[in-house]
Amino acid sequence: MLANRPLVLSIAAVLGACLPAGAQDAVNEPSAERWSVHFQATSIGQHHGSFPSLYVGENSLPPYPESRVSLTATVFLTYRVNSWTELTVDPEIAGGKGFGQVTGIAGFTNGEIPRVGTATPTLYPARAYLKNTWALCPETEMVEGGANQRAGKRPACRFTLITGRFAVTDYFDNNAYSHDPRRQFMNWALMSNGAWDYPSDVRGYSVGSVQE
Numbered sequence: 001m002l003a004n005r006p007l008v009l010s011i012a013a014v015l016g017a018c019l020p021a022g023a024q025d026a027v028n029e030p031s032a033e034r035w036s037v038h039f040q041a042t043s044i045g046q047h048h049g050s051f052p053s054l055y056v057g058e059n060s061l062p063p064y065p066e067s068r069v070s071l072t073a074t075v076f077l078t079y080r081v082n083s084w085t086e087l088t089v090d091p092e093i094a095g096g097k098g099f100g101q102v103t104g105i106a107g108f109t110n111g112e113i114p115r116v117g118t119a120t121p122t123l124y125p126a127r128a129y130l131k132n133t134w135a136l137c138p139e140t141e142m143v144e145g146g147a148n149q150r151a152g153k154r155p156a157c158r159f160t161l162i163t164g165r166f167a168v169t170d171y172f173d174n175n176a177y178s179h180d181p182r183r184q185f186m187n188w189a190l191m192s193n194g195a196w197d198y199p200s201d202v203r204g205y206s207v208g209s210v211q212e
């Protein structure tokens with residue numbers, strides 16, 4: 001085996017020289033992620049004291065002291081089915097309570113609470129969709145791994161079709177500084193455009209299709 005090593009190295013060098021540059025890059029490139037698994041959890045505690053109120057109705061903020069806590073936790077799972085198709089499923093748990101009955105404040109102080117149906121933490125599917133990507137040019141770009149995103153290369157020019165259950169705010173009104181109450185501003189009016197009422201169910205998700 002030792003005597004054959006120079007021959008093996010020579011063959012490898014010749015093949016490397018004969019391969020096109022793109023093919024050499026493909027040989028040297030580490031394999032793209034097959035799975036992407038991430039986890040996130042957010043707990044928000046809030047308190048307000050007593051205050052004078054000339055009127056108290058069914059949908060008013062209670063004038064007596066309240067302490068409330070919310071909890072949301074999400075597992076972000078993405079699987080590469082083939083070179084152009086990905087499957088994403090995000091199980092999520094939400095629980096807790098907001099001030100009053102989440103009424104009485106126009107810009108509610110905890111943007112996570114509108115997703116919460118009951119005080120007891122409840123498991124439900126947040127997202128479940130297929131993502132198909134078709135290349136429109138040979139150039140590629142590197143993508144870092146993240147929640148619902150596999151690390152690797154993707155076409156620089158592409159057509160993407162996303163179909164299933166997702167949040168409209170995943171793709172629209174995506175401001176880098178004020179978008180997500182789990183890591184930025186918690187106020188409902190600051191986590192996205194306060195005047196924009198987007199379609200969703202009570203937990204903030206929709207069933208539909210997005211083309212990019």
